[in-house]
Every structure is written in structure tokens, then in C-alpha cells.
Amino acid sequence: MKKTNSLKISFLGGVGEIGKNMTALEFGRDIIVIDAGLTFPSQDMPGVDIVIPDATYLIQNKERIRGILLTHGHEDHIGSVPYLLKDLSVPIYGTKMTLALLSAKLKEFKINGAKLKTVKERDRINLGVFSVEFIHVNHSISGSCALAITTPVGLVVHSGDFKIDLTPISGEIIDLSRLSELGKKGVLLLMCESTNIERTGYTLSETAVRQTFEHLFGDNMRRRIIIATFSSNVYRIQQIFNVAAKFRRKVALSGRSMLNVVDAAIAAGELKIPDGTLIDVEKIKNYPDKDLVIICTGSQGEPMSVLTRMTADDYPQVKITDNDTIIISASPIPGNEKSIYQVINNLYKKGAEVVYDSIEKIHVSGHACQEEIKIFHSLLKPKFFIPVHGEYRHLKKHAKLAREMGMKESEIVIAELGDTVEVTERSIKKTDRIQAGSRFVDGLYIDNDDATIRDRVHLGGDGLIITVCCISSENGAVMQKPDLIFKGITLSDAQTEDIIEIIERTLSAYDLKAVGDKREIRKKLRSSVRNYVLKKTKNNPMIIPVITEI
Incomplete structure (x- = not known):
């Protein structure tokens, strides 16, 4: 093989799109993979259950892959791992919470013997020529990390998904001191998420949501409260339990993904359930409305979610009445607005009161806004930059921000799916393309046609x-x-x-x-x-x- 002095970075997902994040770093004979996520189908993909990256390039080079690094446990970062493991047998590294969620997925797929390796923040692992350090960041799920990857050409930092939360639910602030140390040491390349790059200012702290919950619980003392939220937002679920306990209400969980995530979070020690608070959803009939909170799936109006089924009288355990207050604790993902508002309309038709993001501040993002992203850049002072985790407009906006902070256009690359970017100590440029794109999971079959x-x-x-x-x-x-x-x-x-x-x-x-x-x-x-x-x-x-x- 021809000797190389450049680091190759190939983008299999997560650029030019939201979700299905997957990036491969390659030097000589060694490859490491950052994340292996999925995304959900758009309305013009009938019959498709999920969409995963086309991993043909990885399968063709499976003998060279030294490990998969998971930045956190959300589906857009771990969701395609079970499909990869049908063709690959490589170690997978993640924090305790991340691997707890992945283990639950692998159990569903009846996959045994996966090589799962638990890491902690500031742990360092060696994978071929690469040395990888996991750095704690704030996000909407515990165990989230940025990655500092030492390569033969220099230090590469991948932000993962992050925000800067100075009053986090966990009490653990993003490791800004370590990021500053890395910046002083010298960062060759930064790959930073771009999800909220269009939003000015700072992302609100997760603790801001608690104030709204307490206000809503206080205003609905005699009513049953049903809260739909993302099952993966463990910190939000923790806050609901805490407020419910304060108001002496029992909490029931509904929805398979909700139950799976809560079980995993409890097992990982990342979710603390107040004593005597949690009850089985089958037992809610034994309690008056004023003593109940139900946490369920359906914050995006998904057709088979619990909240949507409730509105259609297709959920035996819960019948919506005029004594219910439904809180949708999430913002609409672009493209889901029609489905969500249809659910809200149906809830109103049944006499329920509905609270959602445009009425009360019952959701905050887990992603950094512009000022937090500026802090990330300022601390790390990268020589080169590739914006990731966003549609093309997000990547362009992030590149513009980097230029405004002093970087030159020649030091920034906007990558697209299939692009290979080569980085040396002195240069960065697109050089080649690999097979990349989407594979459609339809029932039990995978197709890329x-x-x-x-x-x-x-x-x-x-x-x-x-x-x-x-x-x-x-x-x-x-x-x-x-x-x-x-x-x-x-x-x-x-x-x-x-x-x-x-x-x-x-x-x-x-x-x-x-x-x-x-x-x-x-x-x-x-x-x-x-x-x-x-x-x-x-x-x-x-x-x-x-x-x-x-």
C-alpha cells in the first residue's frame, strides 16, 4: 500500500441532513468510525420504517476498522449499529448510559456477543494509530461526549451534540477547562455540530423547564396531567418525576421506547425515581385524576405513538376526557407540524386542555445556539474546520460564522455525503468520493434502491x-x-x-x-x-x- 501522510475523513451521514450521523477517520491501515445513527423517513417515503447510512465502504474495509465511537445514546447516533453488526465484528465504545441504550436495542434484535466497551469522561483509548479521549458535554441525555482524537498529523476534535448548560440537571457542567487545555495544546481540525446555528444567543438551561412544569402542575391541581415528550430526553423525564413527587402525584409510563429508555437509565444510575412515585399504567384506574401524571410517547404526532392512539380511542388504558391537561413537551421537528397539530386539534375536540411550545416554555433544545458555538471555537482555536450535523444551509451558516471569527475560506471545508476530505499538518481539501447515501429499512428487509x-x-x-x-x-x-x-x-x-x-x-x-x-x-x-x-x-x-x- 502506498504510504500516506494525510488523514482521510469520509462522511457516510450527518452532513447535508439531520440525522443518521456516521463519519470514518482513516490513516494508513487503520479506520475508526464516529457514530452509527439513523433517521426517520419523510412523508414521501411510504412503507419505509427507518433510514440508515449506506455502510458499503465500511463493510468492504471491515478488517481495517479498529472501533466504533459513540458520542451519546440518541437514535440518530446509535440507531444503525444493529444493522452494522450483521456485517462487522468490531469493538464499540461509549459511556455507561450510551451502551445501556444500545444494549436494549441489541436485545430487541436478538444480537448477542457484541464487543461493548464502557468508557468514562476523560478516559483515553488507543485504536491503531489513533488515541481517543472522551470529554463530557451537556446535551439532553446523560453520558454525552465530545471526542479528542490524536492522529499522526495532529489533534482532531469532534463536538458530538452539545450545549453549554451552566445549571444542568446532572450538576455536571460541560468540561470547558479540558477544551481550553486542548486549544492551548493545538487543535488541527474541529468538526462541530450545526443543528441550532440559525438561532442567535444561548440555549436555555434544562432547569428553565422545571419552573414551567411547577406552574402548570399548580394550575391543574384537580386535573389529570398527560405529558408527551421524547423518550430519549432523560433529563426531561427526571424533571417530570421530581415535580410530580413535589405535588404528590403518581407517575405512569406509556410507550415501548419510553419504557426501554427509562429502564436503561435506571440501570445505568442516570435516572433517580422518587420513592413511591412510579406505578404501572394498568394501575391508573385505582387513582383519582388529581393524583396522576402519565408520561407517554407521541410528541411528534407519530401515527402509532401512545398520544396519537389516545386521540383515536385506540389506547385501552387511557380515555381522554375534559378533565385532562395534555402537555406536549417538545418542539416540532421540521416536517412533523401537520401531524402534531392534527393531534392537538383532536385533543381539543375531546374537551382536553392542551399546552404546547407556542403557548408555554415547556421545551428547551439540547443543541448549542450561536454564542455557545462561538465559545467552542474560541476555546479550541482550530487550524481547520468542517461543520457537521446539519442540512446544507446549516453547514453554510456555520462556515460563515467561522470566517467571521477569523478563519480563512481555504481553512474550511463543507462536506457532502460521500466526500472524502484529506487533512495534513498544512492543508485540508476534498480529494475523493466513496459510496454513500441511504438504505431504507422496510420491515425486516434493507434496500438502497x-x-x-x-x-x-x-x-x-x-x-x-x-x-x-x-x-x-x-x-x-x-x-x-x-x-x-x-x-x-x-x-x-x-x-x-x-x-x-x-x-x-x-x-x-x-x-x-x-x-x-x-x-x-x-x-x-x-x-x-x-x-x-x-x-x-x-x-x-x-x-x-x-x-x-x-
């Missing part, structure tokens, strides 16, 4: 399968192997062969010459094929059996 998604937009829902059978008009014999045409659904070769066998077996059960009306046969073909596809792919496509007599 955009054509499948385009077909689904037209077909809607779960796709279409046409089965074509040719039989002799003289003796009823099947004249050739059945053919399959499918649109908007992805089937493996083995699944296609299985369906053909099902068709042949179904046809063999009939005397095709004697049966004049083929409707019964078509009905049987339709049900047999649908049952198989539903079992194997979790999709329920339209099945059109075609029987042609020749």
Missing part, C-alpha cells in the same frame, strides 16, 4: 405483486414456470423462489381443465402469497393473480 420508494409513492402503502400463470386451454396443464412482477416491495431471490413454489403447489391442488371459473383459484393464490409475504417481510402488498389460458 430509490426506484422502490418512487414506485411506492404511486402505489401507496406496501407495494404490489402480480403473479402470472399460463395454462393450456386443452388439458389444463401449467405450461411454464409462474412469473412474478413486483413494484414497491423488495423480495430476495430466495423469497421469490418460495412464492413461485407456493403458486405451483396451489395450482396442483386443482383440476385446472375442469374448473371453468378461476375466481376460487385466484382467491386462494392471493391469500397464500399474501400470508407468506406478510410473515417474511412484515408488508401487506396488493396481490393480483393473473391466470392466462393459451
Whole structure:
């Protein structure tokens, strides 16, 4: 292999988009990966459950990967790990809370034997030519870290997701002193998140939300309180428990992801439940409304979330009444506004009172605004800079801020998916491109074909399968192997062969010459094929059996 004196950084996710963060650092024979996240499908991706990075480049170079470094436990940073582990067997490093959440995901996927390595803030690990230090930062989940990576060409800092919270719920302020020390030592390259770069000023402290909760609890003393929030926002959940205990209310949890995160946070020692506060949601019928708080999923109007199901009278444990106050403790993610406001309208129709971000300050961001980002830059004083974690407009805005702080245009690179950026002690530039993009997780199957998604937009829902059978008009014999045409659904070769066998077996059960009306046969073909596809792919496509007599 040709000897190299440059550090290669390849972007597999998290640039030009929000979510599915994944970055590979490469020097010589060694590769390390920062984060392995997912994102959720937009409305023009029917039938898609989640979207993950195309990791083909990593799989092709799996023998060179020394480890995966997780900055924190949110889905956009750990969500694609279970899919990666189908092809890779590498150590995964993260804090106790991060790995507790990942372990719960791996259990769901029935993945055993993953090489999970727990680290603490200021721990240092060696991975090939790289030395990595984990640095505590504030975010909306505990165990969040920035990474200081010593490479043969210099020090690289990756911010992860962060904010500067001087009154954090955990009591642990971002490790500004260590960041300052690194800046004095000399930082070659900074990769810094850009999520809130369009917001001026500072992000409010999480403690500001407690004041609003106490005010709302005090104003609704005789009413039942239902709070929808992100299940991953452990600090928000902690505050709800604390305020509920102060007002002597019991708390019930609802939603699978909510239960999983709370269990993981308790096991990791990151969530402290006041004694006698937590009850099972099945027990809420034993308590008057004034003594109850229900924390549930659905802050983004997700179709199958608990809050959405409550509005549709599809959640047996809770029936919304005019004695309920619903607090939506989250801001709408762009694109979700229509779904959220539909839920709010339905809640009002049921007589409930609804409190959301435009009415009360019941949410603060976990991401840094402009002034905090300026502090990060000022402390680290990087020679080169790559903005990350944002859509293209965020990255451009962040690059502009860096220039305003004294950096030259030649010292800044705005990367896009698939870009490889090479960094030396004296230069930074885009040099190459690797395979990158999105893979669509649909039930149990993963596909990277955009054509499948385009077909689904037209077909809607779960796709279409046409089965074509040719039989002799003289003796009823099947004249050739059945053919399959499918649109908007992805089937493996083995699944296609299985369906053909099902068709042949179904046809063999009939005397095709004697049966004049083929409707019964078509009905049987339709049900047999649908049952198989539903079992194997979790999709329920339209099945059109075609029987042609020749």
C-alpha cells in the first residue's frame, strides 16, 4: 500500500441532513468510525420504517476498522449499529448510559456477543494509530461526549451534540477547562455540530423547564396531567418525576421506547425515581385524576405513538376526557407540524386542555445556539474546520460564522455525503468520493434502491405483486414456470423462489381443465402469497393473480 501522510475523513451521514450521523477517520491501515445513527423517513417515503447510512465502504474495509465511537445514546447516533453488526465484528465504545441504550436495542434484535466497551469522561483509548479521549458535554441525555482524537498529523476534535448548560440537571457542567487545555495544546481540525446555528444567543438551561412544569402542575391541581415528550430526553423525564413527587402525584409510563429508555437509565444510575412515585399504567384506574401524571410517547404526532392512539380511542388504558391537561413537551421537528397539530386539534375536540411550545416554555433544545458555538471555537482555536450535523444551509451558516471569527475560506471545508476530505499538518481539501447515501429499512428487509420508494409513492402503502400463470386451454396443464412482477416491495431471490413454489403447489391442488371459473383459484393464490409475504417481510402488498389460458 502506498504510504500516506494525510488523514482521510469520509462522511457516510450527518452532513447535508439531520440525522443518521456516521463519519470514518482513516490513516494508513487503520479506520475508526464516529457514530452509527439513523433517521426517520419523510412523508414521501411510504412503507419505509427507518433510514440508515449506506455502510458499503465500511463493510468492504471491515478488517481495517479498529472501533466504533459513540458520542451519546440518541437514535440518530446509535440507531444503525444493529444493522452494522450483521456485517462487522468490531469493538464499540461509549459511556455507561450510551451502551445501556444500545444494549436494549441489541436485545430487541436478538444480537448477542457484541464487543461493548464502557468508557468514562476523560478516559483515553488507543485504536491503531489513533488515541481517543472522551470529554463530557451537556446535551439532553446523560453520558454525552465530545471526542479528542490524536492522529499522526495532529489533534482532531469532534463536538458530538452539545450545549453549554451552566445549571444542568446532572450538576455536571460541560468540561470547558479540558477544551481550553486542548486549544492551548493545538487543535488541527474541529468538526462541530450545526443543528441550532440559525438561532442567535444561548440555549436555555434544562432547569428553565422545571419552573414551567411547577406552574402548570399548580394550575391543574384537580386535573389529570398527560405529558408527551421524547423518550430519549432523560433529563426531561427526571424533571417530570421530581415535580410530580413535589405535588404528590403518581407517575405512569406509556410507550415501548419510553419504557426501554427509562429502564436503561435506571440501570445505568442516570435516572433517580422518587420513592413511591412510579406505578404501572394498568394501575391508573385505582387513582383519582388529581393524583396522576402519565408520561407517554407521541410528541411528534407519530401515527402509532401512545398520544396519537389516545386521540383515536385506540389506547385501552387511557380515555381522554375534559378533565385532562395534555402537555406536549417538545418542539416540532421540521416536517412533523401537520401531524402534531392534527393531534392537538383532536385533543381539543375531546374537551382536553392542551399546552404546547407556542403557548408555554415547556421545551428547551439540547443543541448549542450561536454564542455557545462561538465559545467552542474560541476555546479550541482550530487550524481547520468542517461543520457537521446539519442540512446544507446549516453547514453554510456555520462556515460563515467561522470566517467571521477569523478563519480563512481555504481553512474550511463543507462536506457532502460521500466526500472524502484529506487533512495534513498544512492543508485540508476534498480529494475523493466513496459510496454513500441511504438504505431504507422496510420491515425486516434493507434496500438502497430509490426506484422502490418512487414506485411506492404511486402505489401507496406496501407495494404490489402480480403473479402470472399460463395454462393450456386443452388439458389444463401449467405450461411454464409462474412469473412474478413486483413494484414497491423488495423480495430476495430466495423469497421469490418460495412464492413461485407456493403458486405451483396451489395450482396442483386443482383440476385446472375442469374448473371453468378461476375466481376460487385466484382467491386462494392471493391469500397464500399474501400470508407468506406478510410473515417474511412484515408488508401487506396488493396481490393480483393473473391466470392466462393459451
